[in-house]
Amino acid sequence: MLQILYFAQDLADPAVRRRVLMLLAGGAKVTLAGFRRDANPLAAIDGIVPVELGNTHDGRFVQRVGAIAKSCLSLKQALRRVERPDLIIARNLDMLAIARKAVSLFGGDVPIVYECLDIHRLLLSPGIAGKALRTSERLLGRDARLLITSSPAFVENYFRPLSGISAPTMMLENKVLELDETDARPSVTAAAAPTHGPWRIGWFGALRCRKSLALLATFSRRMEGRFEIVLRGRPAYREFDDFDGFIRNEPFMTFHGPYRSPEELGAIYSDVHFTWAIDFFEEGQNSKWLLPNRLYEGCRFGRVPIALRGTETARFLAIRGLGVLLEEADADALAALMGSMTSEIYDATSRRIAACAPETWIFNRSDCEGLVRRLSAVTSAAPPRIALDFPQAHQNTSTPQNEGGLS
Template sequence: MLERGGAHVQLAGFARDDVLAPAVARRRPMLLGRSADAAMVNRALATLRQVLLPSDLKRWFADCDVIMARNLEQLAIARAMVGQRPLVYECLDIHRLLVGTGLAARAVQSVEGRLLPRADLLITSSPAFLSRHFDHRPLRAPSLLVENKLLVEEGKAPPRRPAVPAVPLTIGWFGMLRCRTTFAFLKQLAIEGEGRIQVLVSGKPSPAEFPDFEKSVGEVPNMRFTGPYTYADLPELYGQCHFAWTIDWFEEGLNSAMLLPNRLYEALAFGAIPIALADIEVGRWLTRHDAGFLVSQPEEARRELLAMTPERIASLQERALAVAPEDVLADDRDCRALVAAIGMAGGRA
């Protein structure tokens, strides 16, 4: 979005994989080290190293007008080298330690409390991150809500071609695959459905949560895993699905209750029906837009999906297709607005 909005972007950060994604690699980022899921101590030490020795980063970003940090660790690093330039903080997740009560949580919250007052602009993707967290923290900067909408070319909305209403029905679980409770639920659903329910899984499994995800999926009847995907694969993936699984019990009641994930907007952009819990932020978003398959608890989802008919699928699809494109899609106009807002950051008191 930044480049499409007219900004020149200089990248630096930690890498999770041995091979960078092509979109990142072609921008030739400065690599600060390796990161991994559930490796908090290693991440803290790597962050501290950059905070204490920021000279290389200062040279790397010497010609940049604005410094933007995409998580709390990066905010600490950015604070050490930003100087008098505007500092933008983008927060797309609230880690459990930021809302916990233990010693480690209080330590992380203390760090956040020291860093937030220096931010000139907060960018976040869900209003619940503001109401449930940042509104109660020492943040003086204005906030900008940038939802995780599907980014398309200006004036070129993707065709909505939902799967033909029928049984067996197909549920898609896409994205970052890190919720073991979701896997267990969908596994049991696929087994109990005895062919009435198919589960299509695609994305990047967390090695910390699923040491051998492909093998685990391969043992489940009526469930298949297609591996990682790209933006270009989305129409085909969602086009195979009647429903899209948006429930995430990872950090249940915390981050998962506050976020508005990419898969919500992607599903509706292609005419799939999001499955969501009614009493969390995703459910509230869908309620406002009169769309989605909302349930109060997993047992309700299991019971109703096993009894789903083509007629009800068609009715739910009709409501999904009625959601306005601008509510789920972003284009160059949104990109330019984002860059303009970042460019105006910096009026610190």
């Protein structure tokens, strides 16, 4: 059984929970360690008691650097009961520093996998801070055996031209985790247009985009109740002046709190017709390149995604002839796009989503086993010393399964 030590930047992040569940379902034994940013009981994993390295705060970069330095000094004590792993996975740059320290404690030859699913704006800065961070990433990741990321645009726009990471790359999209016992891939069912009442747009997950909140509020008021906005997930309160107060004052917008993923996805998406798959957070950079969880989640349940032209999400949908694409990032353009929506148009759009192969949206138990096999291969492979052949950003990301069963 593959023994994995997984370092996470936020133990309360539902995406961390999903990744650990994937590794467990694939047959690995996982020790989870990392920092905590807030309390989130919905991110707990049965049978997993994480090794807590301290507390960090979202958006407070200097505080996080201090917490990492402090943790490195006390890491031997924190990991005293952790058996030597076969592999260490470091989620994000913060954890890459911790992973390097852990390798030295375990004897210096435990392979590291670098998992990076967001590109922080400081990493893209042309100034001294950006150069220093990229240098740190290159040095800390110089012996990484594998790079895991979730969008080809991250590779095309950052990892290939800027990062200096020389590890082979694996694309691991943010698909919906479904661990049914039969290991089947259930078909996607088309959603139905409302027979009465308003259309509903769901914005679910990490709620951190002030521009999206304002745009959707203005749009829903302009449509005078024909469209309602439903929010669920974890708001990044520091990004908003008064998130809760804003929602209370909006007549066509509601917030229903966090949810458990993947267990509650079917219920929450059945409550809406469209998925808001747009993010202006770090606009023009990370938000333009990512393929968000909500894209796969909404389509898994036949809900129609709304994306912004010029983004990787829009490119992904356009290749497949799916979704509705917003031309401009403002309420007028959204009203023009959605104002002519009819049951006939919606039904046809949702049916196109349902016609896609389920594996476009779903990651099942056999995929988890393939992931663990791929990671097992890393433990026996020599450190890479050759140039990468990265996938091009214009290629279709829904590729045939490779030896590890991953797309």
